[in-house]
Amino acid sequence: MVRAVFRGAVDISSTEEFRAALDAAFDRTAPEAELVVDLTPLELLAASGLRELVRLHHRCAAAGVRLTVLVRPGSIVARVIDIAAARLPRQPRVDGPRHP
Template sequence: MELVITVDRSDDGLFVRAKGEVDLGTVAQLDSALDAACHEVSPPMAVVADLSGVTFLASSGLSALVRAHERCTAAGTPLRVLVGNRAVLRGFEVTGLDKVLDLRESE
């Protein structure tokens, strides 16, 4: 399956929206979009990784989010992660990343 990335700006943040599967074949797209967003936004705006359209998140995707968290933190920009499905959320819980990242369930 493919991964579609879109970027939208709002008053409180830059939303990097992913739809599809994040795995070894598609993670570079997510990593690149998050990297660009971390460099484009300045505080108090946040980068929001909206994964509500993601149906599968491999460990490579979790690693990309950790890298984005480190880049955004270094730039003083908050990173928020929106998760819309229980299977994706489980990966964060199993690895303990739900305690490290600003993780929120989408509505």
């Protein structure tokens, strides 16, 4: 399992950095392994950041990587994802590796 944790805000000024970090985490993840993107400490997720998460979701699906996006229930980040109706596999937390 590869885990990437993001803090602060992902907006238009930080989207490139966010994309690079997501790509680096993806590159470290073996096929059929799990990539956990932990957004629980994140305070803001703009549309540009959501677009990068959706892009990552498609890359993971094509490569056979299981993607899990962690969000705080009721947070602004969770609401942004819900409003956009993004079909990202979200969990409130991950205790350890999961097996299919």
